[in-house]
Amino acid sequence: MENFVVSARKYRPTTFDTVVGQSSITTTLKNAISSHHIAQAYLFCGPRGVGKTTVARIFAKTINCENPGENLVPCDECESCKAFNHHRSTNIHELDAASNNSVDNIRSLIDQVRIPPQVGKYSVYL
Numbered sequence: 001m002e003n004f005v006v007s008a009r010k011y012r013p014t015t016f017d018t019v020v021g022q023s024s025i026t027t028t029l030k031n032a033i034s035s036h037h038i039a040q041a042y043l044f045c046g047p048r049g050v051g052k053t054t055v056a057r058i059f060a061k062t063i064n065c066e067n068p069g070e071n072l073v074p075c076d077e078c079e080s081c082k083a084f085n086h087h088r089s090t091n092i093h094e095l096d097a098a099s100n101n102s103v104d105n106i107r108s109l110i111d112q113v114r115i116p117p118q119v120g121k122y123s124v125y126l
């Protein structure tokens, strides 16, 4: 039981190319990254299970990776990737927006986003 990982986590794709059935989204995001035209915010809509969080996590990891290479695959070796994999990244914040939606939550979020990233290029809130 020590190594138990929820299947949604265990089988969550970790690269754009392993996401199934959302090629229009993954291609658009990959093009945005390779042409250095990254928007300030992205809004993913859809019912649960279609891959909103998955794609957002891959995107966050890729734009902060130090050497994503030509195929935009996070290297898993740089400091940013390692931190992300161990859930200790100081740049990528994952918050449960479905429950943290009060005025006070948003106030604290506004305070946090003023702080520029300490390592890496982007500060990302999912």
Ligand SMILES: [Zn+2]
Pocket (backbone or CB within 6 Å): 064, 065, 066, 067, 068, 074, 075, 076, 077, 078, 079, 080, 081, 082
């Ligand atoms: Zn990396």
